[in-house]
Amino acid sequence: MFKKVAGTKDILPLEIPQWQETENISRSIFSVYNYREIRPPVMEEAALFNRSLGESAEIVQKQMFLIKNKDETYALRPEATASIVRAYIENSLDKASALQKLYYIGPMFRLERPQKGRLRQFHHIGCEVIGSGDAGVDVEVISLADTILKACAIEGYQIKINSLGCLDDKKGLARILRESIKGQLNDFCQECRQRFDRNVLRVLDCKNESCRKIIAKLNISDRHLCPDCKEHFSLVKQGLDDLKVSYEVLPYLVRGLDYYTRTVFEITHRELGAQDALAAGGRYDKLVSELGGPDVGAIGFAFGVERLLLISGPKNNPDKNKDLVYVIALGQEAKREAGKILAQLRRENIASDTDYAGKSLKGAMRQANDSQAKCVLIIGEEELKKGTITLKDMISGQQKEIRQDELIRALKC
Numbered sequence: 001m002f003k004k005v006a007g008t009k010d011i012l013p014l015e016i017p018q019w020q021e022t023e024n025i026s027r028s029i030f031s032v033y034n035y036r037e038i039r040p041p042v043m044e045e046a047a048l049f050n051r052s053l054g055e056s057a058e059i060v061q062k063q064m065f066l067i068k069n070k071d072e073t074y075a076l077r078p079e080a081t082a083s084i085v086r087a088y089i090e091n092s093l094d095k096a097s098a099l100q101k102l103y104y105i106g107p108m109f110r111l112e113r114p115q116k117g118r119l120r121q122f123h124h125i126g127c128e129v130i131g132s133g134d135a136g137v138d139v140e141v142i143s144l145a146d147t148i149l150k151a152c153a154i155e156g157y158q159i160k161i162n163s164l165g166c167l168d169d170k171k172g173l174a175r176i177l178r179e180s181i182k183g184q185l186n187d188f189c190q191e192c193r194q195r196f197d198r199n200v201l202r203v204l205d206c207k208n209e210s211c212r213k214i215i216a217k218l219n220i221s222d223r224h225l226c227p228d229c230k231e232h233f234s235l236v237k238q239g240l241d242d243l244k245v246s247y248e249v250l251p252y253l254v255r256g257l258d259y260y261t262r263t264v265f266e267i268t269h270r271e272l273g274a275q276d277a278l279a280a281g282g283r284y285d286k287l288v289s290e291l292g293g294p295d296v297g298a299i300g301f302a303f304g305v306e307r308l309l310l311i312s313g314p315k316n317n318p319d320k321n322k323d324l325v326y327v328i329a330l331g332q333e334a335k336r337e338a339g340k341i342l343a344q345l346r347r348e349n350i351a352s353d354t355d356y357a358g359k360s361l362k363g364a365m366r367q368a369n370d371s372q373a374k375c376v377l378i379i380g381e382e383e384l385k386k387g388t389i390t391l392k393d394m395i396s397g398q399q400k401e402i403r404q405d406e407l408i409r410a411l412k413c
């Protein structure tokens, strides 16, 4: 028997209503904020991610699902920001409107060690605003994430923000950090010792307890920020205060992808355990021009949908199909008639189904009950002769015989 690939998940029919509810809430909020949906392919040239996320990023180093085809290497997208910037440039979306506000919902793929809240195929609900460096957009994007969480009735999350500054500031931060830790390098974990050369900023968000202790004593502040970036970050914080969005400034928040500049943020939830990030995002003001597009600012974020659902938990009996009409045919002739009735119901947009297994009346009634049908239509020899149908209300238990040509009216009232 075949089993699903490790780190993937079957989203079963019972879970679908919850997924759809989360997606629908997000779609309607994106729409209120004037974002439009974009659906890039799940496969891109691997080089797009190497270039965008950075050769030293963990995702690029170890986590990409690669597909080799002749001389080309494709990757199943580990995230969508790079794809959307590629699509923005390739389709000249900047010519259509200077500010593109886009959202997406779909699967991402990372070759990670599976654990609770960490999958190899997972889903993002995310957005990207391309075409502005304005701090007001940062405020909009962070408050949009907050609005979605509130609309999903999720409580107890923390919004953590930081500013990495512009590219020069990031280099400055890396310099300050190297200076401060080089004397204690032997006390860091092996991975951090490698990060010291490759991408020292990643040392700041190492989860290793002993590394965390040293980092906590470093007194990282905003001294790496130039006056413009300091001003930008102040405006972001001021805007969030104005909207009463609660947040915490975390100087250690750096994020694992190279493209970030200035504002970065993460939304965490304690109940998630080790993989506590519900969402993450930030500004990437140099990525669009780096990939050959115009020199414009951009910012976005993505929710991990599986993690959102872990927090919001299963709803009560979400699969109840309250409006289902169940047709039971007794005998071959009646079965033909039932086929025509089903087609008629469906043309009228009435959710309907039947038992194809030739069950007895008792068995078919049980099936109707299991399907949570609101009423059952029974056609047997008697009904066929008279041109009638027996209609049973599954809630009141009442039963009546009606003429076939009255059926739709009877069901609709």
Ligand code: HAM
Pocket: 078, 079, 080, 081, 110, 112, 117, 118, 119, 120, 121, 122, 123, 124, 126, 127, 128, 277, 278, 279, 280, 281, 282, 283, 299, 300, 301, 302, 303, 304, 305, 306, 307
């Ligand atoms: P990310 O932090 O890599 O950022 O992923 C965003 C969210 O996806 C995480 O906070 C987490 O909830 C979820 N996630 C990540 N990896 C997994 C996994 N293996 N299993 C389950 N959930 C996971 C990005 O991908 C950026 N593209 C976000 C962004 C958009 N930045 C700017 N625009």
